[in-house]
Amino acid sequence: MTHRTTMLARLLALGLGTTLIAACGSSNNNAPPPPPPPPPPAMASFDVTVTNLTNGQPLSPLAVVAHQDGYAVFAVGAAATAGLEMLAEGGDNTALIAEADADATVTATASGTAPIGPAGSDTVSITVLESELPGLIMSVSTMLVNTNDAITGINGVSVADMQVGDSTTWQAIAYDAGTEADTEAAIHIPGPAGGGEGFNAARDDAADRVAMHSGVVSQDDGFAGSDLGGQHRFDNPVAQVQVERTN
């Protein structure tokens, strides 16, 4: 909206200036023709489709961010943002999207509307000004909800060179947000395997930073304190992410 407003303002200013110059250089008093309406700004649209490749890990509703260099969902070795923590622990993407919307290098955001079950998929459309295409980067985030704080997605891939009809697919691996200890206890797992607590502001993992997820151990594999079963274990890749430029 900021960009559209700026563009309209510029067009209006230009039209006014032209009118003034024409009035100064002319001796008749005929009313100048109204300026032509500005053309609608050209837009580019992408369909982002995430397919859940796991056996028993539903994925929370997607957070899709189109941005320029300068924004990242996370960096390995750095502490998660509060927005990422809320997504990773509870599957709630609203704070992550709000953080992105507040970032000057973010062009557009979009949210999925429902969780994605195993073998399921969801497509989220996102539209940007065509003028934002040079350098455009796409990021997608979602939680593996039968875990303490596992996330997956794509963290900054270039879509700048995609033409209408082009499609690219990435295999996504699981990361640990590092914000919650991997207790595998039902009281800490918001997904259907636990029904427990989602977000908790306490950061009680061994190290408060993002790294790759080591996988779920599960009670079936000797972790007596775990409420997860073998069906909740996963291996990489955990999701497939396809980005298609549709307009």
Next chain:
Amino acid sequence: MRTTYCAAMLAATLATAPAANAVDFDVEITNLSNAIYFTPFLVAAHPAGNNLFVTGQPASANLQAMAEGGDTSGLEADVTALGATIVTNPAGGLLAPASSTSFNMNTDGTSNDRLSIVAMLLPTNDGFAGLNAIEIPTAAGTYTFNVNAYDAGTEANDELITGGGMPGVAGIPADPGGVAGTGGSGAASADANPNVHIHRGTLGDTDAAAGTSDLDSRVHRWLNPVIRVTITVN
């Protein structure tokens, strides 16, 4: 005909500029894992047609020494004999979980157009990360490679912290994170597959004083990839 053509091209290139594969690039190695440490990396840009390891083939003695104890001196001698451009121990010691190390390489005036990177995973018996002779990009830009963990196939994955790091000596040299247990009875006997293969991962257990493994299943496991190599061609 092909050989003649290539030789002619090489001669022509040498006549105008000695930089047949000149490329100046930055390398960043990121330990992606949550609790695995890497012994000092050996990084080598070397001519095509050479490999530090081949999956499905037995490990060389020098690869074994790296994979079981982190000793890269033998492999370094191997690549030195190839005229490789070499960086050793870029992190100045172990590369900790979720940490990165960066350095520059320049292969100007060499035929070193392939890149290999190896280091041992601690705590494992003979697990190593291996970037295996990838073609070094020449066009300016940033390139990312996700690297998997391999098992050298040379030592039983008993998962016992014994200090054993010499080739052929059983056990794991150390757990730099300091959370491993003791008293394990041994998680596995000799490898059924004695060739280099994708590591099956650590088993571990939740008993710090007994059980089969000295490793902790809630801490020391990992999923591939284990390191990320980012090459920026300048």
